[in-house]
Each structure stands twice: as C-alpha cells, then as structure tokens.
Amino acid sequence: MLAANPPKRPFFLTHSLHLSSSPSPSFKITCSAAAEERSEFRLGLPNEGHITADTLDLLKDCQLSIKHINPCQYVAKIPELSNLEGWFQRPKDIVRKLLSRDLDLGITGLDTVSEYGQGSEDLIIVHDALGYGECHLSLAIPKYGIFENINSLNKLAQMPQWTREKPLRVATGFTYLGPKFAKENGLDHVSFSTADEALEAAPAMGIADAILGLVSSGITLKENNLKEIEGGVVLRSQAVLVASKRSLLKMKSALETTHEILERLEAHLKAEGQYTVVANMRGNSAQEVAERVLSQPSLAGFSLKGKGPTISTVYCKRDGQIKADYYTIVICVPKKALYKSVQQLRAFGGSRVRCSPVTCICDEETPRWRELLSKLGL
Ligand SMILES: Nc1ncnc2c1ncn2[C@@H]1O[C@H](COP(=O)(O)OP(=O)(O)OP(=O)(O)O)[C@@H](O)[C@H]1O
Numbered sequence: 189m190l191a192a193n194p195p196k197r198p199f200f201l202t203h204s205l206h207l208s209s210s211p212s213p214s215f216k217i218t219c220s221a222a223a224e225e226r227s228e229f230r231l232g233l234p235n236e237g238h239i240t241a242d243t244l245d246l247l248k249d250c251q252l253s254i255k256h257i258n259p260c261q262y263v264a265k266i267p268e269l270s271n272l273e274g275w276f277q278r279p280k281d282i283v284r285k286l287l288s289r290d291l292d293l294g295i296t297g298l299d300t301v302s303e304y305g306q307g308s309e310d311l312i313i314v315h316d317a318l319g320y321g322e323c324h325l326s327l328a329i330p331k332y333g334i335f336e337n338i339n340s341l342n343k344l345a346q347m348p349q350w351t352r353e354k355p356l357r358v359a360t361g362f363t364y365l366g367p368k369f370a371k372e373n374g375l376d377h378v379s380f381s382t383a384d385e386a387l388e389a390a391p392a393m394g395i396a397d398a399i400l401g402l403v404s405s406g407i408t409l410k411e412n413n414l415k416e417i418e419g420g421v422v423l424r425s426q427a428v429l430v431a432s433k434r435s436l437l438k439m440k441s442a443l444e445t446t447h448e449i450l451e452r453l454e455a456h457l458k459a460e461g462q463y464t465v466v467a468n469m470r471g472n473s474a475q476e477v478a479e480r481v482l483s484q485p486s487l488a489g490f491s492l493k494g495k496g497p498t499i500s501t502v503y504c505k506r507d508g509q510i511k512a513d514y515y516t517i518v519i520c521v522p523k524k525a526l527y528k529s530v531q532q533l534r535a536f537g538g539s540r541v542r543c544s545p546v547t548c549i550c551d552e553e554t555p556r557w558r559e560l561l562s563k564l565g566l
C-alpha cells in the first residue's frame with residue numbers, strides 16, 4: 189500500500205520472534221464437527237482484495253456463475269455444480285478454514301497457502317498457476333543510510349551492526365516464512381515483528397530495519413525509498429486452487445466436483461491467448477499446400493503436438509463436375525504471433541484469413557488430474 193493511502197488498519201508491532209526459537213509457534217487447528225456431515229462442497233473465494241475480481245472473472249470464463257443469494261451474505265450458489273457453494277472469505281481465512289475443514293476447496297495466493305498452511309500435509313494444491321495475483325515475497329531494505337551500498341542478502345548478513353543483542357529487525361506479516369527463510373539462509377542475528385499493513389512505513393518510522401512483504405509492480409517499495417536485494421526473494425506467488433486432502437478423500441462426490449472444476453479451469457487457461465487461424469489456400473493438392481506451409485518453420489511450429497496442419501478441400505461445381513477448388517488450412521497460434529502468421533500464410537498463397545480466439549481446449553485428460561490422484565494416493 190502506498191504511504192499516501194490511509195491504512196485500513198493501524199500498524200501493530202506486537203511481539204518479536206527470535207530465530208533461536210523454531211519458526212512461528214504452531215497453532216492448533218480444531219476440526220469442525222459438522223464437516224463430516226455436510227453434503228455440500230464448499231469453495232472459499234477471496235473477498236474484497238487484489239485477487240477477487242480476477243477470481244470471479246476466471247470462474248465466469250469457465251462458465252461457473254457465482255450467484256449471490258443476497259448481496260450482504262458471504263455465501264453464493266454456483267448453479268452449474270449443484271452441490272458446490274462459494275464462500276467469500278479473507279485470503280488467509282480460506283487457508284485456516286481449509287485446515288479446520290470449514291471449507292473444502294479454495295482460491296487464494298500461494299504465499300497465503302505457504303504462510304498459513306505451514307507445510308500441512310492436509311493441504312493439496314490442485315492448480316498451481318491460475319495466471320493472476322502474481323507477486324513475490326521479498327526482503328527489502330532502505331536505499332539510504334547504512335544500507336546504501338548493500339545490495340545482496342550475503343552483504344546484509346555480514347554487516348557488523350547485527351549482533352545477538354541487537355539483531356536486524358524485520359517487520360513482516362509472514363512470521364512463519366520469514367524466520368524459516370532466515371534460518372535456511374544463514375541470517376543469524378535477526379528478529380521478526382508482526383505487522384499486518386502499511387509495512388513499507390516501518391523502516392522510515394524507525395520501527396524496523398527491513399521489511400519482508402509482497403511486491404508486485406514494485407511501486408510501493410520505490411515510493412517508500414526501499415529496495416529489494418539479490419537473494420532476498422522468499423517465494424514467487426500467484427493465485428492457486430487448493431483443497432483439503434481429507435475433504436477430497438472423505439466427502440461424497442468431492443472428487444467428481446473437483447475434477448469438473450479442474451477440467452473447466454484447464455480448458456480455459458490452456459486456450460487463453462490462443463487464436464484459431466483459418467485461411468483459404470490456393471494449390472494443386474492438400475499435400476502440396478501442407479508441404480508449402482511446413483517448409484516455413486515458424487508456421488509448422490504451431491501444429492498440435494507435432495501433428496498438423498489440418499487441411500481440408502473446398503469443392504465447387506464447374507461445368508457440371510465437382511472439383512477441388514481450393515484448400516482450407518487451420519492452425520492454432522498464440523496472440524503475439526498472430527499477425528506474423530497471417531502475413532506468412534498470405535506469402536504462401538493464402539487468401540481470406542479468419543482469426544478467432546479459442547475459448548477452451550479440452551484434452552482427453554488433464555495432467556493436473558493425474559497429479560492430484562497421485563498426491564491423494566489413488
Ligand atoms: N500488489 C499485489 N498485486 C497482486 N497480487 C497481490 C498483491 N498483493 C497481494 N497480492 C496477492 O493477493 C492475495 C490477497 O491479498 P489482499 O491484499 O487482497 O489481501 P490481504 O492483504 O492478504 O488480506 P486482508 O483482507 O486481511 O487485508 C495475496 O495473498 C497475494 O497472493
């Protein structure tokens with residue numbers, strides 16, 4: 189958040205976590221008694237934040253409509269999957285509620301899953317790359333003062349200022365991942381303090397020496413005179429679909445519902461940015477047209493799994509006889525290569541090139557489904 193924006197909540201510095209103790213105290217998860225009895229399958233959706241709009245857009249693009257029964261309620265129906273309910277929750281609460289089995293599936297950032305999941309074996313990533321909410325968790329220090337010439341984690345760790353009595357003070361909302369990273373990277377004299385929001389203000393306020401927070405465009409760091417350092421990235425994150433392993437294994441039709449959600453996601457995401465290009469080609473035979481097109485390596489590369497292109501004959505009736513008139517070629521091209529492909533098809537005798545976005549690519553079986561079954565031991 190930019191310093192200019194009023195913080196949503198005050199900045200709290202509640203306690204220090206020293207590296208001599210194990211990473212973040214483990215918290216006890218109580219399993220909801222009703223979980224085993226529920227028949228509906230619950231999908232946690234991030235409410236009012238960075239990934240809310242993109243999550244709703246993604247589900248819409250997958251033909252999964254989120255129907256609020258009442259705009260003030262946190263629950264929504266998803267009519268395409270009758271036993272599925274959407275529940276709007278804070279991203280971190282999605283993870284907590286998956287662990288307590290008050291939710292069965294959820295969409296949230298990988299950073300949140302890693303921080304609040306704390307490596308729990310009960311959480312399974314069903315889809316690891318939903319394609320939005322990209323950011324990274326990174327250590328940042330001031331650009332000025334004693335840090336002016338410090339540009340790497342090694343240099344930071346070697347600064348004589350940090351001792352057992354006076355460790356490097358890092359403000360963060362990631363009090364599990366922070367100490368774990370420090371331990372794994374030989375940062376010996378460091379203490380972490382919890383800060384929920386407006387983290388980037390902490391060094392200027394004198395509350396901390398450094399921060400460990402999320403970076404997306406980097407603008408917030410820049411505006412607050414902070415910089416990232418080499419070796420300081422803890423985690424790269426984007427939105428993921430995560431599930432409770434126990435829900436998948438124990439709830440009736442959980443696997444069926446998850447399979448359908450995964451298929452819809454995969455089909456849509458695979459198609460994103462792909463265009464179908466159809467061109468009329470002059471030529472003497474389908475074989476000759478194929479040879480011409482395949483002689484151009486960049487066009488040949490767009491065939492499916494090394495096969496293709498698809499060429500069909502367009503017939504016409506001339507002098508009472510049915511004859512091959514011209515050929516139609518179909519290729520699939522990523523958006524960035526669209527115009528170049530059109531030019532090349534034209535150069536190879538193509539006329540009337542039609543381009544349309546692909547909305548889904550449905551493979552026989554999605555690779556992530558196989559992976560999920562194997563993670564579940566099925
Ligand atoms: N600047 C950003 N750009 C893109 N994605 C971000 C950005 N900041 C956070 N995210 C991603 O969005 C997720 C949700 O962040 P968001 O800021 O909406 O909620 P929050 O701060 O975690 O929760 P709270 O509701 O408690 O404020 C993060 O876990 C991260 O994966």
Ligand SMILES: O=P(O)(O)OC[C@H]1O[C@H](OP(=O)(O)OP(=O)(O)O)[C@H](O)[C@@H]1O
Nearest residue numbers: 189385386401402403404405406407408
């Ligand atoms: O690199 P940038 O594009 O500038 O984005 C990074 C900022 O976005 C997030 O804050 P958010 O807006 O979620 O505010 P918060 O501190 O209230 O969570 C994050 O905590 C950073 O402050």
Ligand SMILES: [Mg+2]
Nearest residue numbers: 189237238402
């Ligand atoms: Mg935030």
